[in-house]
Amino acid sequence: MKPAPFDYRRPGTIAEAVAALAGEPNAKVLAGGQSLVPLLSMRLAAPAMLVDINGLPGLDTIEAKSDGQSDDGVRVGALARHAAVLASPDVRRVQPLVSLALANVAHATIRNRGTTVGSIVHADAAAEMPVVLSLLDGSLDVEGPGGRRTIPASELYLGPLESSVRHDEIAVSAYFPALAPGAGVAFEEIARRHGDYALVGAAALVDGESVKVGYLSVSDVPTVVDLTGVADADLGEAALAQLDPAEDIHASAAYRAQLVRVLTGRVVRSAREGVR
Amino acid sequence: MTEELHDVRLTVNGNTHEIRVPARRLLSDALRHDLRLTGTHVGCEHGVCGACTILVDGSPMRSCLMFAVSAEGSEITTVEGLTNPDGSLGHVQQAFLECHGLQCGFCTPGFLTTITAGLRENPTPTHEEAREMIAGNLCRCTGYQNIVKAVERAAALRQAQEPELT
Numbered sequence: 537m538k539p540a541p542f543d544y545r546r547p548g549t550i551a552e553a554v555a556a557l558a559g560e561p562n563a564k565v566l567a568g569g570q571s572l573v574p575l576l577s578m579r580l581a582a583p584a585m586l587v588d589i590n591g592l593p594g595l596d597t598i599e600a601k602s603d604g605q606s607d608d609g610v611r612v613g614a615l616a617r618h619a620a621v622l623a624s625p626d627v628r629r630v631q632p633l634v635s636l637a638l639a640n641v642a643h644a645t646i647r648n649r650g651t652t653v654g655s656i657v658h659a660d661a662a663a664e665m666p667v668v669l670s671l672l673d674g675s676l677d678v679e680g681p682g683g684r685r686t687i688p689a690s691e692l693y694l695g696p697l698e699s700s701v702r703h704d705e706i707a708v709s710a711y712f713p714a715l716a717p718g719a720g721v722a723f724e725e726i727a728r729r730h731g732d733y734a735l736v737g738a739a740a741l742v743d744g745e746s747v748k749v750g751y752l753s754v755s756d757v758p759t760v761v762d763l764t765g766v767a768d769a770d771l772g773e774a775a776l777a778q779l780d781p782a783e784d785i786h787a788s789a790a791y792r793a794q795l796v797r798v799l800t801g802r803v804v805r806s807a808r809e810g811v812r
Numbered sequence: 813m814t815e816e817l818h819d820v821r822l823t824v825n826g827n828t829h830e831i832r833v834p835a836r837r838l839l840s841d842a843l844r845h846d847l848r849l850t851g852t853h854v855g856c857e858h859g860v861c862g863a864c865t866i867l868v869d870g871s872p873m874r875s876c877l878m879f880a881v882s883a884e885g886s887e888i889t890t891v892e893g894l895t896n897p898d899g900s901l902g903h904v905q906q907a908f909l910e911c912h913g914l915q916c917g918f919c920t921p922g923f924l925t926t927i928t929a930g931l932r933e934n935p936t937p938t939h940e941e942a943r944e945m946i947a948g949n950l951c952r953c954t955g956y957q958n959i960v961k962a963v964e965r966a967a968a969l970r971q972a973q974e975p976e977l978t
Contacts, residue, residue, distance in 0.1 A: 537857070538836060538838070538841075539836040539838075540836070541815050541834065541835075541836055542835060542836060543816065543835070544816075544818065544835030544879075544881055546881070546882075566879075566882070569877055569878065569879075569882070570859060570874075570877055573838075573858075573859070573876075573877045573878070573879075574858035574859055574877065576836075577838070577857055577858055577876070578858065586835065588879075588881070588882055590882055619871070642948075643862075643947055643948030644872070644945075644947075644948060645862065645865055645872045645873060645874060645926060645948045646859060646874065646877075646948070648868075648871040648872060648873050649868075649871075649873045649874070649877065649878065730947050731947055731948055
């Protein structure tokens, strides 16, 4: 299959890109395209226009800051490729969960083109980075006709492949808060094939008494569960009490529930062991 | 409706080509149909199989997941660009020949480009790293054993040819 025809714009500034989006309600932003192009080729999506942001300057930034301020963390620009973020030792030092999860995003070849911000905006509940952003209470900066605004991760995901980014807004950067001293993180997923979408994935954040676990491929949006105060032996059941694993062609609901039981215990244990 | 056409300048294997294509022309199709460089193969056409992998500014990427219009300004290398300047086989190609790293050959162009870039990044892969290097490419004939051997052989050939690189 080939994509249906679309108008193509390759703006040189964010303002031009926003104007192009504002002029066509059925436009989509093209960044890495590693999720979008298959959807177009299979004609599951047929936007009237693609606004290619690959020519916009200054969006391939990766900043990692840890000088004891409240804005410590990792900020990733819209054109930073997964591979570049994964290769950054500063990112790994400031918020290791970003690197741990990125290593599970598809294959290296896809990571060379795909962008971390694109993955976050695509809002696929089977993807790793939306869960990481949600678990860490990060945020997304977007720019639209009215200027810039910051969307907290807790307000970002509305439904399957649906985010609160408006059609005339461009995601400019994503912000992942730094790992606090004394906190630990872990990530693990189970997929049928190496690099494939996970049947279930889990990310843990342990900080003192607080224990939180985020799940991918369990519900139709990235889901974070608070497991503070739960005894180790009961972690899986406590998580399941707050989740409703879905059945699809890849796995039954019962099998997903079993993976939640197994992975929850594993990632919490691993996050505790990794406390620094 | 008449579809709008775009003038695109592609740099492939060091040569510049000017083509006029609709925006929806996949880079894989532009290479094969517009430039007649049919070494790049198209398998699944949705990014899973890896047969269409090319190098964009030196990094392996799926040409079926890019549009030709988006590739303007990039240096592209296809399997046709992996031979030595004198026309003899490059080190990865030679290793595939020696190790019997292919049977039908359909997936081979994607493996060759991926491994070429992989060895630039990691000139002396361990057995595990050799397997990881090709994890994003599917082969339905070989069972992969000989391809992994070819990765290791290519690393050795590369070092012998260009010891200063490692």
